[in-house]
Amino acid sequence: MAELSLTYRWMTPEDGDGLLRLHRRAILLDAVRAYSPAIAHSWAEGLRPEGYAEAAANGEEIEVAQAWGAVVGFCGIRGERIKGLYVDPAFTGRGIASGLMRRALGRLLARGHGAAKVTAALSGVPFYEAFGFQALQTQLHPTRGGCEMKVVEMALELGGEDAPTAGPSQAAWAMTRLRPVSLAS
Numbered sequence: 001m002a003e004l005s006l007t008y009r010w011m012t013p014e015d016g017d018g019l020l021r022l023h024r025r026a027i028l029l030d031a032v033r034a035y036s037p038a039i040a041h042s043w044a045e046g047l048r049p050e051g052y053a054e055a056a057a058n059g060e061e062i063e064v065a066q067a068w069g070a071v072v073g074f075c076g077i078r079g080e081r082i083k084g085l086y087v088d089p090a091f092t093g094r095g096i097a098s099g100l101m102r103r104a105l106g107r108l109l110a111r112g113h114g115a116a117k118v119t120a121a122l123s124g125v126p127f128y129e130a131f132g133f134q135a136l137q138t139q140l141h142p143t144r145g146g147c148e149m150k151v152v153e154m155a156l157e158l159g160g161e162d163a164p165t166a167g168p169s170q171a172a173w174a175m176t177r178l179r180p181v182s183l184a185s
């Protein structure tokens with residue numbers, strides 16, 4: 001497989017259409033394997049291109065990963081929470097989510113958060129487990145389309161006794177600590 005040259009940048013309002021397409025594809029082609037088609041459709045229902053810029057205006061930081069000029073994944077964080085992590089199904093299994101997640105966790109760590117939290121779709125649970133997240137509780141979450149989907153509340157402890165509290169050594173420490181998942185080449 002050709003090596004991916006990934007670049008990362010913050011989302012802009014012009015990304016709306018591309019993010020919507022990617023988001024729907026990730027749900028309807030990948031996540032659907034963990035749910036019924038009816039639940040996946042009702043999860044994807046009601047997504048709008050403007051929704052990403054609106055979320056950003058409300059404090060969500062959305063970073064996108066690009067390969068060959070196209071957006072292939074995105075990750076949002078707000079406070080200590082991972083709000084969304086999606087990779088285009090044509091590009092999964094190549095370390096894109098891992099790259100986005102390491103960057104997001106590095107940011108949380110640099111801001112002094114003691115844990116990262118996520119409400120994970122069942123399709124994301126193996127990914128988060130590979131990163132060291134622990135399942136706390138299973139819940140039913142209402143979808144935009146009026147169904148209920150099973151989700152798992154998960155958390156990853158950041159820092160720890162060996163973590164430097166600040167400075168360049170903290171960044172170096174974060175890169176080792178946050179590298180439990182091997183990168184696909």
Ligand SMILES: CC(C)(COP(=O)(O)OP(=O)(O)OC[C@H]1O[C@@H](n2cnc3c(N)ncnc32)[C@H](O)[C@@H]1OP(=O)(O)O)[C@@H](O)C(=O)NCCC(=O)NCCS
Pocket residue numbers: 026027030031084085086087088091092093094095096097098099119120121122123124126127128130181182183184
């Ligand atoms: C889950 C998702 C974000 C993973 O993206 P990705 O770019 O393929 O992830 P990576 O390539 O970085 O995978 C890293 C590791 O996570 C684990 N992993 C990822 N997907 C997995 C799966 N379906 N089953 C088991 N392990 C998985 C593996 O350990 C993998 O390491 P490996 O490649 O060495 O085996 C992507 O498949 C997706 O967008 N799914 C649909 C939407 C979704 O469920 N998002 C999460 C919502 S909270």
